[in-house]
Amino acid sequence: MRGTEWKHSKEEDESFRRAIDQATQWIVRYFNQPEAYPVLSRVKPGDIRDAFPNTPPEEGRNYDELLEDFRTKILPGITHWNHPSFFAYFAITGSYPGILGELLSAALNIxxxxxxxxxxxxxxxxxxxxxxxxxxxxxxxxxxxxxxxxxxxxxxxxxxxxxxxxxxxxxxxxxxxxxxxxxxxxxxxxxxxxxxxxxxxxxxxxxxxxxxxxxxxxxxxxxxxxxxxxxxxxxxxxxxxxxxxxxxxxxxxxxxxxxxxxxxxxxxxxxxxxxxxxxxxxxxxxxxxxxxxxxxxxxxxxxxxxxxxxxxxxxxxxxxxxxxxxxxxxxxxxxxxxxxxxxxxxxxxxxxxxxxxRFRALKLWMVINYYGRQGLENHIREHMRLADVFKAWVERNESFELMAPVPFSTVCFRYRPITGLPEDILNSEENREAAFDRANERLLEEVNRTGKAFLSHTKLHGKFTLRCAIGNIRTRESDINNLCLLLQEKAEAVLARFS
Ligand SMILES: Cc1ncc(COP(=O)(O)O)c(C=O)c1O
Structure with a gap:
């Protein structure tokens, strides 16, 4: 039975050390290959909860079992904000120094x-x-x-x-x-x-x-x-x-x-x-x-x-x-x-x-000290460059349209097929705008369903608009190029099935 001793036993210390080691190894593998997971979780409402018993365990469980549950039952319900092709909302980044700060802050529990x-x-x-x-x-x-x-x-x-x-x-x-x-x-x-x-x-x-x-x-x-x-x-x-x-x-x-x-x-x-x-x-x-x-x-x-x-x-x-x-x-x-x-x-x-x-400041202190001013600058500047790469693709592609200026690392755009839609739709502005909205909603759904990239949307002047927000330190130009290919492929599929 656990929980009555005032001091951790040697066995408890050892199993905690092993669990932390395993967690660290998992984190490093994860950060090296977040693409191994679909960016947007595929579970249905209730799936995660249903994977667990409804009542708490009578006897404590060991770390191996808990980490196994984490891997097999919890991870499927994670939408991977760490994925380099997470472009929805405002993309964010987990970082090693930030994690170290969180870990030590949790240990201190002040x-x-x-x-x-x-x-x-x-x-x-x-x-x-x-x-x-x-x-x-x-x-x-x-x-x-x-x-x-x-x-x-x-x-x-x-x-x-x-x-x-x-x-x-x-x-x-x-x-x-x-x-x-x-x-x-x-x-x-x-x-x-x-x-x-x-x-x-x-x-x-x-x-x-x-x-x-x-x-x-x-x-x-x-x-x-x-x-x-x-x-x-x-x-x-x-x-x-x-x-x-x-x-x-x-x-x-x-x-x-x-x-x-x-x-x-x-x-x-x-x-x-x-x-x-x-x-x-x-x-x-x-x-x-x-x-x-x-x-x-x-x-x-x-x-x-x-x-x-x-x-x-x-x-x-x-x-x-x-x-x-x-x-x-x-x-x-x-x-x-x-x-x-x-x-x-x-x-x-x-x-x-x-x-x-809580001691949130520790992770900020770690991040600022680890990257230094120059490191932070480099990452932010790179994100703005990648946004420019994506923006240039939108501008070059006559089936897509830029919907707003791009002052930072977020690009608002939409699919706007100028050919391929039925005549009766193209001839009326009202019908055309409604059709573009529908096409973009479907395109968003199709892209997100692949698990290869995750975009979100907004409405600008009443028009359904897609957003690509870049903010992850693991996002590379190849991820932007892949997004462009995916958008092109799915846009063609949306158009082919348009009704
Ligand atoms: C401009 C702006 N203000 C506030 C917020 C809310 O942020 P938080 O989730 O930290 O409350 C957001 C979220 O995206 C935002 O874009």
Missing amino acids: NGMLWRTSPALTEIEDLSLDYLRNMLGIDEQFFGLILDTASTSSLIAMAAARESISELQIREKGLAGRTDVPRLRVYCSQEAHSSIDKAAIVLGVGSENVKKIGVDSEYRMDPSALERLIEEDVRKGYKPFCVVATVGTTSTTSVDPVAEIAEICMKHDLWLHVDAAYAGVAAILPEKKDTLAGCQLADSFVVNPHKWLFTPIDLSAFYCKRRSILRNAFSLVPEYLRDAEGPDVTNLMDYGFQLGR
């Missing part, structure tokens, strides 16, 4: 709620975020915090923005049932991520009060429309309090004109948060420094090392210039958490709604 509950957690977090800030070219006024996701980072930012209108005493009195509080308004472009709406829902602002600003032909927020709407809202008695600009929108990776938006925010005394979750890290490249132009003027911004900085999910870097407001929004210290250090230290629990926090 909780960094207070500085004293593990000084190294707080200080490595601070240091790693300083390194990242430095590489991004953002100055020291910004206080950094590691959170799980960009969704949480934007929620925290909007909570701080709400706290910045302190005269309304929302922290103390809440929002519900009050006649003395006008409706609060948040502004973002119609291309902003859904996490902004969710944050407004959670904060009691309400989704109706997230006003979506129109975009130009390149999907960037129109600042004059923003200002007009703010002024109109003020006239109507609403209370604008926050604007969210996006650097790298989810569909097309467009960059809002942050500097212009910042000016409007300063004029109207509004909090500016910049969601640079995906594209922000491109500012590490000297030739892409302008990616974060204007962010210096923001009150807060987020970049996600777990998206495009080779750090295993999850790790989001949140930066805030108005640290005391962030603290006012969240700090609440019960007696049992009072410490002796006082204001000399940062207690991370003061800067968010969560108390406990």
Whole structure:
């Protein structure tokens, strides 16, 4: 029977060492050949759950059995984000230094709620975020915090923005049932991520009060429309309090004109948060420094090392210039958490709604130190080059069409067969567009079904659009070439069966 001894037995130590060795060997084999697996899992809903008993084991099982279950029963239900032909959503990368950080962090099992509950957690977090800030070219006024996701980072930012209108005493009195509080308004472009709406829902602002600003032909927020709407809202008695600009929108990776938006925010005394979750890290490249132009003027911004900085999910870097407001929004210290250090230290629990926090910073510290600035630059630059290779193929191929500019490593495109469709379809624009939508939906399905590549989609100006996002350190030009061949082959098959 396991679980009663206070000390591990020699046998337990040995079997753990063996299991870790086996896991490490598996990881190395896996990273060398992720293509051995279909990129998109082929299981049906319930298959994985059904592979296991419904009740927990009475007696503990050994690591060999657990690793065997992992290999035979769990792996089939994995969609391989590590696969070099994972091009869906925003492709991400697991990396050896990131895994090492996760492993050691799990072993330490520390909780960094207070500085004293593990000084190294707080200080490595601070240091790693300083390194990242430095590489991004953002100055020291910004206080950094590691959170799980960009969704949480934007929620925290909007909570701080709400706290910045302190005269309304929302922290103390809440929002519900009050006649003395006008409706609060948040502004973002119609291309902003859904996490902004969710944050407004959670904060009691309400989704109706997230006003979506129109975009130009390149999907960037129109600042004059923003200002007009703010002024109109003020006239109507609403209370604008926050604007969210996006650097790298989810569909097309467009960059809002942050500097212009910042000016409007300063004029109207509004909090500016910049969601640079995906594209922000491109500012590490000297030739892409302008990616974060204007962010210096923001009150807060987020970049996600777990998206495009080779750090295993999850790790989001949140930066805030108005640290005391962030603290006012969240700090609440019960007696049992009072410490002796006082204001000399940062207690991370003061800067968010969560108390406990794990040592995420260790993996970021490992990644930054292992690759160095140059290594990170090289990988990001290579991804943008590969996106250019794919974009050039789309542009050369008269049956395909580019749907948006490609500022980073994501290409929006669609299949647009100009010959081969029945006459009655080609003759009417409405029929033609509906047919293109159908053809692209089918093409996406066909490509993904092969298990050789995984793409995702969006809608641009109402048109069903395919997305190819490159962000994996194992993706090579040959993977892009294979994708082109696969698209060509499946497009022809879709056309042949078109009805
Ligand atoms: C622009 C943008 N913001 C926020 C998010 C949400 O990221 P997370 O999964 O870290 O919450 C995404 C996800 O793709 C995104 O594209």
